[in-house]
Amino acid sequence: MRGIVTVLGKDSVGIIAKICSYMSERNVNVLDISQTIVGGYFNMMMVVDLSGSTEPLASMTVGLETLGRDIGVVVRLQHEDIFNAMHRI
Amino acid sequence: MISIYEAQETIRMIAEANLDVRTITMGISLLDCADTDLDAFCGKIYDKISRKAEHLVRVGDDIAKEYGIPVVNKRVSVTPIAIAAAGCRCDGYVEIARALDRAAEAIGINFIGGFSALVQKGMTLEDNKLMDSIPPALAQTERVCSSVCVASTRSGINVDAVNRVARVVKDTAMLTGERGSAGCTKFVVFCNAVDDNPFMAGAFHGVGEGDASINVGVSGPGVVKRALESVRGADFETLCETVKRTAFKITRVGQLVAQEAARRLKVPFGSIDLSLAPTPAVGDSVAEILQEMGLEQPGAPGTTAAIAILNDSVKKGGVMASSYVGGLSGAFIPVSEDHGMIEAVQAGALTLEKLEAMSCVCSVGLDMIAIPGDSSTETISGIIMDEMAIGMVNNKTTAVRIIPVAGKGVGDMVEFGGLMGAAPVMEANKFRCADFVRRGGRIPAPIHSFRN
Numbered sequence: 001m002r003g004i005v006t007v008l009g010k011d012s013v014g015i016i017a018k019i020c021s022y023m024s025e026r027n028v029n030v031l032d033i034s035q036t037i038v039g040g041y042f043n044m045m046m047v048v049d050l051s052g053s054t055e056p057l058a059s060m061t062v063g064l065e066t067l068g069r070d071i072g073v074v075v076r077l078q079h080e081d082i083f084n085a086m087h088r089i
Numbered sequence: 090m091i092s093i094y095e096a097q098e099t100i101r102m103i104a105e106a107n108l109d110v111r112t113i114t115m116g117i118s119l120l121d122c123a124d125t126d127l128d129a130f131c132g133k134i135y136d137k138i139s140r141k142a143e144h145l146v147r148v149g150d151d152i153a154k155e156y157g158i159p160v161v162n163k164r165v166s167v168t169p170i171a172i173a174a175a176g177c178r179c180d181g182y183v184e185i186a187r188a189l190d191r192a193a194e195a196i197g198i199n200f201i202g203g204f205s206a207l208v209q210k211g212m213t214l215e216d217n218k219l220m221d222s223i224p225p226a227l228a229q230t231e232r233v234c235s236s237v238c239v240a241s242t243r244s245g246i247n248v249d250a251v252n253r254v255a256r257v258v259k260d261t262a263m264l265t266g267e268r269g270s271a272g273c274t275k276f277v278v279f280c281n282a283v284d285d286n287p288f289m290a291g292a293f294h295g296v297g298e299g300d301a302s303i304n305v306g307v308s309g310p311g312v313v314k315r316a317l318e319s320v321r322g323a324d325f326e327t328l329c330e331t332v333k334r335t336a337f338k339i340t341r342v343g344q345l346v347a348q349e350a351a352r353r354l355k356v357p358f359g360s361i362d363l364s365l366a367p368t369p370a371v372g373d374s375v376a377e378i379l380q381e382m383g384l385e386q387p388g389a390p391g392t393t394a395a396i397a398i399l400n401d402s403v404k405k406g407g408v409m410a411s412s413y414v415g416g417l418s419g420a421f422i423p424v425s426e427d428h429g430m431i432e433a434v435q436a437g438a439l440t441l442e443k444l445e446a447m448s449c450v451c452s453v454g455l456d457m458i459a460i461p462g463d464s465s466t467e468t469i470s471g472i473i474m475d476e477m478a479i480g481m482v483n484n485k486t487t488a489v490r491i492i493p494v495a496g497k498g499v500g501d502m503v504e505f506g507g508l509m510g511a512a513p514v515m516e517a518n519k520f521r522c523a524d525f526v527r528r529g530g531r532i533p534a535p536i537h538s539f540r541n
Contacts, residue, residue, distance in 0.1 A: 006096050034093045045093040058154040076100065078157035083091040085345040086099050086338045 002031070002080040003057065005046040005064065009073025011037055016044065019075065022067055023048060026055045042073065047080070100157075107311035107373040108339065109159040110346045111366050113149050114287035115142050116166045116294035116302045116359060119173035119203075127179040131188035134173070138165060138192040138201070141301055141356070146197040148353045152346055160346065165193065166292035166304075167203035171219040182219050186226035186233045193232040199508075200275075202292035204235040207282065210244040210531070212253070220253055224260035227272035234275045234290035238282035240477035242484045246280070246532040251477065254278050255470040255526075259493060262462065266495030269503040273492040274425075274457065278473050280480030280487045285359045285415040288366065291453075291488055302359030303351040304416060307343030308366045309335075311373045313403070317381045328382065329402045336363070336406030344411045362416025363407035364452065365399070367427040369510040375399075375420055376429020387422075387430060388439030396420055397450035417486055419452020425505060425512035426457055434513045441472075441515050449479050454487040459503050459512040462495040469493065471522035482535050 005023075007015060016033070023030055028048050035044040050057060061077045068075030102108040122133035142165050149163040167173070167189070174185055186204050193201040204226055206216040223235050237254050240246040258273055265272035277291040284295020287304035294302070316335040320327050343361050351358035367375045375396075376387045382395045400420045408414050422444065424430045433439035441458065448454045454476045460469075473489045480487030494503045497514045504511045 004091060004096055006100055008097075008100075032090065036093065043093065043097065045091075045096050047090065058151050061154050061157065076157055079155045080091070081345055082156040082158060082342060083096055083099055085341040087091060087095045 001050045001057075003048045003050045003077050004080050004083055005048055006076050007042065007044040007068070007073050009042055009068070011040055011042040012072065015042060015071060015073060018067065018071055019046070019064070022064065026060065027052045102309070102312045102315075103158055106309070106315040107370060108309045108342070109161050110305060110343055111308040112162040112164055112287050112306040113145070113160055113346070113350050114164045114166055114292055114304045114306070115145050115354070115356060116285065116298055116304060117141050118294055118298065118300050119168040120296070122173060123176045125176055125178050127177045127184055130174060130177050131184055134167070134185070135188050135192045138167065138189070139195045142196045142198070144354060148350055152349055152353075156346065158342060158346065162199060164198050164287070164289060164292065165196070165201045166287070166294045167201065168296065169203055169205035169207055169293050171206035171213070171216045172296060175213070175215040180218065182222040183226045183229065186222065186230050189233050190230035198232070200232050200234050200289040202234040202236070202289050203294060204233050205237060205293045207238045208250040209238050209241040209247055211247065212250060220257055223257045223276060224264050224272065227261050227275050228264040234292065236277040236279055236282065236291045236293060238279040239473070240280035240481050242281055242481050242538045243534055245534040246474065246477045246481055248474065248526065248532060249529050251473050252466070252470050252526060252529065255466045255473060258469050258491060259466050262493045262495055269505055270462065270492050270494045271505045271509065274490065274505050274509045276490065278489045280477040281485060283416060283486055286417050287362050288364065288417060290490065298359070299357060301356045303347060303354060303356050304359040304362065305343050305347035305350070306362040306364060306366065306416065307339055308364070309339040310365045310367050310375050310378055312339060313365065314372070314374070314378045314381050317378065321381070325398065329398060332399060332402035333406035336403040337410045340407040340410035358413070360413040360415025361407070361411040363404055363411075363414055363418040364416065364421050365403055366421045367423070368508070369426055369428055371428060374427045374429040375422055376427050376433060380429065386436055386438035387433040388443045392443065393446050393450055396422070396447050400451040417452045419486075421453055421456060422447060422451070423457035423490070424515070425459065425510040426508070431511070431513055434515055441517060445475060445479070448476065448487055449483060452486055454480070455489045455491060457490055457492070457509070457512060459492045459494050459497070459514045460517040461498050461514055462493050464493045464517050465523070467521065467523040467526050468517055470526040472517065474526060484537070
């Protein structure tokens with residue numbers, strides 16, 4: 001099972017580092033990262049492998065939301081299938 | 090691999106344009122609960138509902154968290170009670186409504202549908218008992234929704250039943266008068282009622298269905314409106330294509346959620362309802378789509394054409410995205426649940442007659458319409474008959490959910506609260522139709538129903 005993490009907010013030092021350490025603490029492997037910065041706004045997408053995760057997806061989504069609030073960005077973790085359903089036939 | 094732009098598009102739909110799954114509705118058959126003893130029957134239905142749907146709310150909430158898409162409502166529909174309770178030796182069914190209400194409360198859902206009867210051709214003793222019980226049942230329960238099917242393309246219109254339900258509407262309005270006659274917001278009169286409708290107040294679990302099924306209603310008027318903003322001024326081909334593409338994406342999400350819910354609840358997937366259903370929130374309105382299409386207000390000339398195009402394009406896009414499409418699958422235009430519709434009524438742009446015309450080309454009829462409390466039972470019968478005739482002749486589902494608000498007149502506002510919204514009291518045509526509706530009997534099925 002793979003998940004997609006998206007981050008949107010004002011750019012600052014250490015956003016990726018904090019999210020990556022949250023992931024590694026839960027044995028979640030980061031497969032791919034892409035990012036853009038437009039007008040000082042940080043826009044990042046991370047594909048993660050949840051198959052070995054030590055925490056259920058539903059509670060991680062809440063944890064990442066809280067982490068995002070602490071560092072001033074909006075962080076979402078969603079099951080990859082919602083994007084595949086919408087954008088792939 | 091999904092690109093960052095695709096991911097952002099999905100997230101914008103959810104975060105900014107109110108994309109959600111409007112309801113996961115579990116249909117549950119109560120046929121195996123039959124019992125001659127009323128208390129035993131009530132006990133059996135309570136047990137079956139609370140057992141089958143025990144995890145419905147949790148599963149809906151888990152899916153919402155994991156996929157990042159709100160699942161707004163979790164609901165249950167049951168076998169029409171006039172059928173399920175036919176074996177009970179009792180005088181009325183209010184006690185059954187209370188049992189349904191308790192079961193709904195126990196599993197944490199806001200509505201349960203199926204306090205219903207199907208009387209398009211004739212009324213049994215049990216159907217009459219059910220209809221007698223509707224006004225007190227709706228007054229004494231919070232979550233129970235009721236519907237009666239009084240017409241179909243195959244059977245015609247049962248005018249005796251129309252007159253009967255018109256009295257049900259009036260009585261319910263009186264009994265819940267101190268709450269804005271809100272009991273009527275939970276009662277729908279149907280032509281060509283469908284067995285797998287997930288939307289309240291008209292949901293019931295048809296007798297041709299299995300023991301249980303999962304039906305999902307997707308929504309997203311805000312997403313369609315947002316998409317149309319990008320093609321402002323373009324021709325109709327572009328407009329229709331844009332709606333189709335958007336409906337496809339919305340429905341694929343609904344299909345995913347429906348399959349996942351069915352798998353986790355171990356209940357077969359029934360169907361997806363492709364209706365565009367508004368809520369009172371700004372940015373979640375069908376009226377706003379009509380305005381984006383180029384109408385100053387819903388009700389302006391061109392409105393019927395606009396809603397026809399919208400409805401058809403949503404279906405064309407949605408059908409390709411789902412393995413089973415069912416339910417009502419049309420554009421909903423409930424006045425009280427759509428701030429744009431309310432404003433159109435208040436501006437004098439939208440009348441009862443125009444809403445009736447719109448229902449010829451989209452589901453679902455006259456929905457959540459408040460009329461003066463002193464409207465006669467015969468006038469309500471006439472309004473219902475008109476809407477039933479549209480459904481019967483056009484071989485489509487139509488419905489009437491009308492609220493003659495006790496003590497209110499044209500122009501007054503009535504608050505139903507929560508999901509039901511608020512409605513301006515609209516004018517009902519004052520000319521009499523009593524001699525017409527009182528003829529009674531049954532209107533024969535139209536010629537084109539004989540297809541064999």
